[in-house]
Amino acid sequence: MSTEPEKPRMMKGNEALAEAAIRAGLQAYFGYPITPQSEILEYFTVEMPKRGGVALQAESELAAINMVYGAAAAGARAMTSSSSPGISLMQEGLSYMASAQLPCLVVNVSRGGPGLGTIQPAQSDYFQATKGGGHGDYHLIVLAPSTVQEMADFVFDAFRLAERYRNPAMILADGALGQMMEKVVLPPEGSLPRTEKPWATTGKPPWRERNYITSLYIEPDEMEGINLQLQKKYAEMQKEVRYQEVDTDDAEILVVAFGLAARIAQNAMEQARERGIKVGLLRPITLYPFPHEAIGNLTRNVVSVLVVEMNAGQMVEDVRLAVNGRRPVHFKGRMGGVIPSPEEVLEAIESVAESYRIPQE
Amino acid sequence: MSTEPEKPRMMKGNEALAEAAIRAGLQAYFGYPITPQSEILEYFTVEMPKRGGVALQAESELAAINMVYGAAAAGARAMTSSSSPGISLMQEGLSYMASAQLPCLVVNVSRGGPGLGTIQPAQSDYFQATKGGGHGDYHLIVLAPSTVQEMADFVFDAFRLAERYRNPAMILADGALGQMMEKVVLPPEGSLPRTEKPWATTGKPPWRERNYITSLYIEPDEMEGINLQLQKKYAEMQKEVRYQEVDTDDAEILVVAFGLAARIAQNAMEQARERGIKVGLLRPITLYPFPHEAIGNLTRNVVSVLVVEMNAGQMVEDVRLAVNGRRPVHFKGRMGGVIPSPEEVLEAIESVAESYRIPQE
Amino acid sequence: MIRGTIKVAEESCKGCELCIGACPQDSLGLSDKINVKGYRFVRLVQDNCTGCVNCALVCPEAAITVYRQKKTTVKREPVAVGV
Amino acid sequence: MIRGTIKVAEESCKGCELCIGACPQDSLGLSDKINVKGYRFVRLVQDNCTGCVNCALVCPEAAITVYRQKKTTVKREPVAVGV
Amino acid sequence: MKSHEIIIAGFGGQGVLSMGQIIAYAAMIEKKEASWMPSYGPEMRGGTANCIVIVSESKISSPIVSRFDSAIVLNQPSMEKCDSKVKPGGILVYEKSAILQPPKRDDIEVLAVPALQEAVRLNKKQIANMILLGAFLERRPIVKPETVIEALTSVLPERHHHLIPLNKQGLLLGIEFGYSKHTVVA
Amino acid sequence: MKSHEIIIAGFGGQGVLSMGQIIAYAAMIEKKEASWMPSYGPEMRGGTANCIVIVSESKISSPIVSRFDSAIVLNQPSMEKCDSKVKPGGILVYEKSAILQPPKRDDIEVLAVPALQEAVRLNKKQIANMILLGAFLERRPIVKPETVIEALTSVLPERHHHLIPLNKQGLLLGIEFGYSKHTVVA
Amino acid sequence: MEIPVATNGMEVVYRKPSTLTETPFHYCPGCGHGVAHRLLMEVVEEMGIQEKTIGVAPVGCSVFAYHYMNIDMQEAAHGRACAVATGIKRVMPDRFVFSYQGDGDLAAIGTGETIHTVNRGENILVVFINNAIYGMTGGQMAPTTLLGMVTSTTPYGREQPVMGFPLKITDLIAQLPGSYYVTRQAVHTPATVRKTKKAFRTAFEYQQHKKGTCFVEVVSNCPSGWKMTPVESNEWMEKNMFPAYPLGDLKVPHPILSQV
Amino acid sequence: MEIPVATNGMEVVYRKPSTLTETPFHYCPGCGHGVAHRLLMEVVEEMGIQEKTIGVAPVGCSVFAYHYMNIDMQEAAHGRACAVATGIKRVMPDRFVFSYQGDGDLAAIGTGETIHTVNRGENILVVFINNAIYGMTGGQMAPTTLLGMVTSTTPYGREQPVMGFPLKITDLIAQLPGSYYVTRQAVHTPATVRKTKKAFRTAFEYQQHKKGTCFVEVVSNCPSGWKMTPVESNEWMEKNMFPAYPLGDLKVPHPILSQV
């Protein structure tokens, strides 16, 4: 642990994320290979043995998430990563962890679906991540990076939030963010303090009652109690909402986009501004909690909203809920691993502008 | 096959559903025990051997859904059933089937979650069922019965729609509907004609190209093509939307509820009307496609909307999207297997009425 | 003959009768009374228990405590006996 | 010696050289040309092929068709030969 | 009677679930609406069992309710659970031999039926639940005794149909008992 | 230069991906923004490989684009894919020995570099890609040659650092070639 | 007849171990789960490792094991107890970790996790309660259900062409290089109870010495699922289960290796 | 030197079977998948069962098998090919059904489905391509990866305490009563190719006679994953893989039973 300030490096998103996790004090990683995120597992198998942590290639994603369950419930900082089909296999496990209130990190470097789909980047797991693809009323904390730098930084945020709220956190990235190299300044090792976990199953000493981790409450009243507790927690979490605003002050059209799509949208926005269309961008960073209020407030000042996603229209529902009918909400999406070009987003902006005849200066 | 009209019987919801499936020409059932729906599997193991169909207890829900995949892709009318945690395990398989466009029926006799939860009835798998708990942009056709009669009838509808649109269909019931006995008149055997399935993998005869079933389209453009096809199909499906309206003509408060909750809400509504509160009920029967338009239209005439669910508030999002800010939307929910009483729903209605000071005649 | 006796936690007993069959002395039988859980519980029916622990070994409810006359010579840990 | 020959589907060949090692006659070698996939494909380098099918058996691309002088006596199915 | 809500509770094996089914069937035969909802709690067999039966003139909303017009109770643990859930003015019928502590409520009708004793006396232990049912139906005539007999044909598997006369006997005994006690309102 | 978008494509093993990385590293050293995006298509090794490199003065939006300012092409299949994707006024640099059908576009600059031949002549096959890179950078000075040399230290694993002088030689050769051909605009 | 119980001059020679909580078991009368629980906890008490033991409960009748065992425990998803135990052991290698699983949990839905955990030689104890049925969900066929056996999903008796063969998973486990000690025991008689307890103890001792996976199958009854009285169920078990699942060690270390 | 190819007076003694499509394989040069594909399709051609054969492709390098095999096929989710094949076979018992799976697909994520399918004696052919690595995802450890073998997730060589032992799943399969014919073959020499084809044919014949599950393991190479030339990879395979996975039959029916 040198005290020199970190030099910027060129790193793949997947590797930056893995290295950041080690620096965030990760104790155990369990995962199964799947494109486009196998580098995460590979990075850990190289580094963890040297740095005193556990890296285990599980026999499946199902095994991996349940190993994370075991390790997390024993108090360790633990994580797994996968891509869309593998994340689907983890839904039961995630529901269990949410119910048992276990902090952990799950990374979805997602790809185009449904089914085996394609290995190209997509954002079509938004619903799964934010609404709960598993059964029951639960939510993951969901962070959506848009740069390699954020791939690294958000690992710290994810663990911090996960442990603060005793809730699984997800980083929802996409294949492009995982595979690409960009400049990154890695957060320093050891900068994320360990959390006290008095609930963890570490072996029952004589001076405390036994700890047990469960998600089974056979009496409906008790189970409702757990649910009320969860809902209360989710309500509290709303204060952790994070988003980025670009040029929203004078915006007449508000573009909402997350992750990679937000970068493309920003490029389009810049081009649109050059053409005199007053566009602003809101990029949700936490997808859950979702910046409902921020969007709600902003939309009071804009004429119209455009949501850009790499899917058939998922986050747009949350935006519509936030806007609540006050302004028209438009959608531009590409699917199945196709990344929209800034130009086509620009076109979408222009056609929105046109339909509301915003005078182009 | 007698020609006499069917006599009403007292049957458990699970058994009525299973018997109806056999009458609907089910060729293969694959399932794994889980409360509160094991009777479905048990019924088939008793009846299918006698009636020439396949009933196999799979080694897991994962195996079951993939057996359904195989059988459905070979052209058979096939189904599985489970309850919440088991359905979570099927999410990858469902995403595959949706992508490969395979018709089948999946029954979720759901229970309180998240996690192992409780075995009591709940509606907290609404998001999973309607938004797609698996990865990628896809939808299941989702039917929500509210009586034992509908448990039987909707099997026919589900297969009809599944085969018409080459899409998996789900019946989303709950433990109470599965376990309770009520009067049911079973639909006659053989009344659902077989669908031509020229795409099925039945062995390649010399006179046609080989058929193959896949969900892999490695080129993003191709995968987007598949997605466009799916989206087009979902758009077409909107015409299949079904719902029930009760006393909506003069309603000032519109209650929206599905399944068991709708029955309870109706009871509350009747009590409210006795007290002079003009309440109407809209019960979505298809949860996907969702009756957005019907709700949108109705809300023009009401003062306010109340959504009642046995969860923390899931369908209420779709109702809000339908209402789009025109009217306030309130929510009353119980969680974790607790069934709301008509009285507490009545209370919720009254408090909504009060806040808008609807004169009580 | 070594003298022993047993105590049955009557509210834990479920009347499964496994201890009855396991007792080499036929010392055990079901009571005519039922406990709050609705089970006829087990009790000694003869005064010939040797404290052999067989009944306790097979009891699924851990409902039986076994006592035995102290031997003055050998000392043993209470629980490890005979198992 | 039986006379045989082979034809290589040049665009299918990936130059893996497995056939070269499998040929008992050393009849095969890589061409200096490359096909559109960028591989140096295989061709006969000696005129001593016996049509033993070894090369075809090990070819992962099913790129080799083997011919053999007709025997006048025995008749056999074209494909089943030797396998 | 608009709607009548009954809970029947006891140990598994006491015929609790089938008593409920018989009422529901009989109601169906009488063209009433009926629902039957078993408890499917966590308890393994050997624990308690119960079912909720609702009989109504009109469509039944929730098949699960938490307050009942009537309760038929066959063991002590169930008594503790059901006792307080009977609506004021309702009835609680119970198996006398199984209950150590009878309920102390004075706003409901309480009827202790020595059904097991009667059944044992007749050397037909299995008709105890029919005796209870008869007594209950005499006090709350939700369905007619004739229809109950008819319903038995549907509930009992074919191979047990020879037991119908026996069950009928039990039912009548219960009715008689219920009638004779109709003044005993606790 | 606001932003420069490059695609480099060839067979796996030709050093396609590392060429891209070197440019990105060099850009970073020069405090520019850079992104490098490998293709991670379905093709197994032995198939084609490519990467997209973007170098920019300001933050880079999409790391994947479909039209390029420059293309460096190392085999025929890639030529067919890349050729049409170069923006008018852009440049296409290619390995001469690998290409049977040179592009016929007249709205872009086309530079055929006999890099392999030169490398073989020097008996150092592995520097072919540095020759290509040098030629390209001479025509499009996105990063400085000095920085490229510096970048090599980061891209090459320690055990290959002794190869840096060799790579430098290749780079310079390429620069020379690019310079000598700077009039040859197709 | 009421026999007076006088304990003066007597010492306790058997009592419920302190490592069991006061909560009464919810198991059906005569169910072997209770005995297995008690034995496991007796060993934990006797070895003095309560503080260092972490258990994993399955989904199955023993889902509530954590209500009874007075140690730190985790409730795993159905079939995943071995994966959960792996997660625990990897981050706390000095703890005694065990999973406790039924036949449905371990040998149906959890087959993959079971095999791979053992094949990795994960240094844990796997307790496998084989009652040839799904007790918790009401008596459906288990992977270990015998041919011809009637269950609620094999109403005509299990037939191989439809529902396959009984799966002798313990035999497979014994084949795997990662397993160190594999044994099949029962808990229905004083003698078998003694042996099973010994097996648990041996397994924990091997774990202490990091020998790899120890696997103890307990062939057990399910009076409710089998629809028998407890006494009948044990008789039926001896007659029908033991021939298919013979008791005894399937894999024991060479005497020299086993000097722990 | 250009050798002229004259075929007059000659007959074709080996050609690509008509049951393979025109689409060229996407496999790396020298990869055994191509040979295995061809042999399977030769058998289908020779037995004249193209019309009655339904194949199941896995997720793995052979995910696109349906582009090459000119028969009706289904692409299964990763690890679920055996379950999918079961679904097909149950509704079309007179069809020839096979699954074709890699070691990751069959022996890691699909372990449960594989074991249970075989244990049911599902009347299908399972083709298992064991190349001791995850080819498709770029060379990660497979369950069958040898101890000491370097892969992208065992960068220091596979060590048992971390990543467990190589899983000899075929040995387990042979133990199961549901398997009828279990054999381990290779496809790298003319002799092994002939034997493997024979094995496929035998398996299909047993299937015709409803004998239960036939399981053919093909020990194969992965030049890319192993980072070797094709020729080197075959040498390495003989030297390192065959001792761990010896070729030959693991289970053959009694001669009398095998009279199909």
Ligand SMILES: Cc1ncc(C[n+]2csc(CCOP(=O)(O)OP(=O)(O)O)c2C)c(N)n1
């Ligand atoms: C994913 C999932 N599938 C199914 C179930 C339902 N379930 C609960 S326990 C159980 C099987 C119990 O059998 P076993 O493991 O043999 O334990 P036993 O009850 O016999 O001790 C099943 C299928 C579940 N809870 N979760």
Ligand SMILES: Cc1ncc(C[n+]2csc(CCOP(=O)(O)OP(=O)(O)O)c2C)c(N)n1
């Ligand atoms: C659920 C899921 N997990 C992981 C993957 C990624 N994946 C694709 S192929 C594969 C393994 C391939 O290895 P193997 O089965 O040995 O086949 P090979 O490529 O070696 O022929 C994996 C892990 C996936 N597609 N789906």
Ligand code: SF4
């Ligand atoms: S201790 Fe022995 S003798 Fe005494 S009651 Fe128990 S089994 Fe019988």
Ligand code: SF4
């Ligand atoms: S073994 Fe235990 S539970 Fe069973 S009867 Fe005897 S004391 Fe009671």
Ligand code: SF4
């Ligand atoms: S057929 Fe035989 S002799 Fe002829 S080239 Fe092939 S391997 Fe050589």
Ligand code: SF4
């Ligand atoms: S074996 Fe086939 S692919 Fe390989 S070099 Fe020979 S002909 Fe070409």
Ligand code: SF4
């Ligand atoms: S159902 Fe069977 S396994 Fe479960 S507690 Fe009862 S007897 Fe034991």
Ligand code: SF4
């Ligand atoms: S990666 Fe390996 S298994 Fe896959 S095609 Fe290439 S050589 Fe074959």
Ligand SMILES: [Mg+2]
């Ligand atoms: Mg069991």
Ligand SMILES: [Mg+2]
């Ligand atoms: Mg492999």
